[in-house]
Amino acid sequence: MGRLAGTCGIQINVRRFTMVHHDLRSFLKVLEDEGQLVRIKEEVNPEPDIAAAGRAAANMKNGPAVYFEKVKSYKNPVVTNVHGSWANHALMMGMDKTASTKEQFHELNRRWDLYPVEPKVLSRAEAKCKENEITENINLFDILSLYRINDQDGGCFLSKASIITGDPEYPDDFDKINVGTYRVQVKDKDRVGIQALAFHDIAVQLEKAEAEGKGLPICITLGNDPLTTFMASTPIAYNQSEYKFVGALNNGVPAEIVKSDLYEHLYVPAHCEVVLEGEIISRRRTVEGPFGEFPGSYSGCRLQCEIQIKKVTHRTNPIFENLYLGIPWTEIDFLMALNTSVPQYKMLKEAMPEVQAVNAMYTHGIGTIVSTRCRYGGYAKGVAFRLLSTPHGMPYTKVVIIVDEFVDPFNLEQVMWAITTRVKPSKDVVVIPNCPGMPLDPSSNPAGMHDKLIIDATTPVSPEPNPREIQLLTPPVGHEKWEELIRSLMK
Amino acid sequence: MTCPRCNHDDIKTIAKSPEGDAWEMYACQKCWYSWRSTETPQILDKFMLDDAKIAAMQIIPPVPPLKK
Numbered sequence: 001m002g003r004l005a006g007t008c009g010i011q012i013n014v015r016r017f018t019m020v021h022h023d024l025r026s027f028l029k030v031l032e033d034e035g036q037l038v039r040i041k042e043e044v045n046p047e048p049d050i051a052a053a054g055r056a057a058a059n060m061k062n063g064p065a066v067y068f069e070k071v072k073s074y075k076n077p078v079v080t081n082v083h084g085s086w087a088n089h090a091l092m093m094g095m096d097k098t099a100s101t102k103e104q105f106h107e108l109n110r111r112w113d114l115y116p117v118e119p120k121v122l123s124r125a126e127a128k129c130k131e132n133e134i135t136e137n138i139n140l141f142d143i144l145s146l147y148r149i150n151d152q153d154g155g156c157f158l159s160k161a162s163i164i165t166g167d168p169e170y171p172d173d174f175d176k177i178n179v180g181t182y183r184v185q186v187k188d189k190d191r192v193g194i195q196a197l198a199f200h201d202i203a204v205q206l207e208k209a210e211a212e213g214k215g216l217p218i219c220i221t222l223g224n225d226p227l228t229t230f231m232a233s234t235p236i237a238y239n240q241s242e243y244k245f246v247g248a249l250n251n252g253v254p255a256e257i258v259k260s261d262l263y264e265h266l267y268v269p270a271h272c273e274v275v276l277e278g279e280i281i282s283r284r285r286t287v288e289g290p291f292g293e294f295p296g297s298y299s300g301c302r303l304q305c306e307i308q309i310k311k312v313t314h315r316t317n318p319i320f321e322n323l324y325l326g327i328p329w330t331e332i333d334f335l336m337a338l339n340t341s342v343p344q345y346k347m348l349k350e351a352m353p354e355v356q357a358v359n360a361m362y363t364h365g366i367g368t369i370v371s372t373r374c375r376y377g378g379y380a381k382g383v384a385f386r387l388l389s390t391p392h393g394m395p396y397t398k399v400v401i402i403v404d405e406f407v408d409p410f411n412l413e414q415v416m417w418a419i420t421t422r423v424k425p426s427k428d429v430v431v432i433p434n435c436p437g438m439p440l441d442p443s444s445n446p447a448g449m450h451d452k453l454i455i456d457a458t459t460p461v462s463p464e465p466n467p468r469e470i471q472l473l474t475p476p477v478g479h480e481k482w483e484e485l486i487r488s489l490m491k
Numbered sequence: 492m493t494c495p496r497c498n499h500d501d502i503k504t505i506a507k508s509p510e511g512d513a514w515e516m517y518a519c520q521k522c523w524y525s526w527r528s529t530e531t532p533q534i535l536d537k538f539m540l541d542d543a544k545i546a547a548m549q550i551i552p553p554v555p556p557l558k559k
Contacts, residue, residue, distance in 0.1 A: 073513035140506075141505075141506035148530070156516075188518060189506050212557075287521075287540070298538075
């Protein structure tokens with residue numbers, strides 16, 4: 001606890017703690033203690049209750065996680081909306097639940113630089129995910145309380161799995177292990193489909209295996225500690241390790257992992273609820289989908305990969321953690337918000353130190369707002385070009401808004417102020433046709449191609465003329481102190 | 492029983508409710524649509540499937556040529 005003495009003699013308490021969550025269960029306890037988890041004790045139907053509650057919790061400001069103790073005729077509990085609010089997101093980081101989005105952005109950005117933090121490899125006996133094992137007659141329905149999420153989905157989907165694969169060409173290179181999140185459709189009691197889009201790391205690894213006529217070993221993990229799930233949804237370089245980032249984001253406390261049972265080169269989070277070990281079947285594609293996707297609409301059916309599950313390990317009474325996704329914002333948006341923004345910020349900042357912050361939270365960065373100081377006339381357009389040529393920006397980013405350094409890109413009222421007072425469309429709005437686009441964006445046609453839109457909402461700087469130069473209103477002296485005082489009086 | 496999505500007649504019961512006799516889970520062995528016995532699938536026209544549609548589907552990711 002720190003104390004900040006105000007000049008008027010009032011002491012203001014600054015609560016600061018870093019709590020590390022090594023598994024989902026300890027995080028759920030923290031959420032419950034902080035009033036951010038509700039428990040449903042009555043029996044619910046798998047459809048439509050679990051998804052309906054997920055939608056409802058996402059509609060609420062600071063919506064809680066929803067824990068279902070009993071799902072009709074299933075054995076095990078379900079939890080949804082675990083990451084689905086800024087309060088829960090702050091608690092994931094071990095911050096106060098009232099921390100603002102911008103505060104969380106800067107804290108995440110600071111911890112990012114602690115990379116790499118070597119994970120701790122536990123013995124099999126120490127890993128809670130190995131409490132139980134199933135090697136034959138695998139039936140996913142016995143272990144997981146599976147349900148359909150959106151009514152036109154092609155079946156029961158896993159929407160929050162952290163999926164581990166390795167590079168067949170470099171099986172001993174730990175950093176090339178990929179931990180990613182991909183949708184998984186349950187097709188049989190021990191066989192599932194997976195969507196591995198060509199530009200994702202898992203597809204790079206799969207291509208190498210399939211070119212040799214081999215399958216790709218895979219571990220599907222469910223019910224992870226919240227930062228592992230967060231990192232699985234984070235775009236990082238191919239040679240970077242998600243596990244080493246988990247340690248960084250835990251403020252230097254190493255992630256705890258354990259070797260998979262079937263595959264020497266693969267490591268799974270040591271205390272997750274369920275591990276499904278198996279193999280992507282080589283050179284096989286079957287009908288998969290539809291599935292309600294993050295842009296708020298169904299993707300159609302495609303011919304996608306299948307996985308044969310060969311072994312399951314799990315904690316006793318495993319909790320099935322799954323997320324609802326619908327028209328934004330729902331839980332999935334929180335898993336693509338600051339972890340898309342911080343890597344983009346770092347990339348821009350390398351060449352352009354004037355960049356202050358990046359808000360790439362809208363539909364996985366398809367809409368992005370960047371705050372920057374403009375060093376010379378036209379600088380904002382340069383920042384936009386740089387953003388649109390980053391590895392993530394190229395396929396995803398479509399609408400780019402650049403604002404001045406004193407505008408908070410996470411404060412949409414300020415952003416709208418900038419657009420309404422600092423944009424002369426004839427010079428500040430540019431459309432660039434025939435660029436890469438995101439196929440899941442329904443306005444991309446043909447799918448994968450798009451136009452880019454740049455809105456320069458910055459104040460003109462020399463040598464651009466500024467014939468209507470104005471004097472901005474500055475906040476009165478002492479306003480930060482007053483904000484802290486008023487907040488503390490409202491508690 | 493036929494598939495509510497593609498009309499195929501090879502349907503497998505892939506699971507029964509772990510507790511009690513509350514439901515069964517069915518899966519079409521052609522288009523892999525699955526549904527619970529307690530559901531009444533109402534599949535939109537645009538998502539209905541037939542052989543022509545399946546044959547025209549995009550393959551994701553592409554299957555690479557086999558190395559010699």
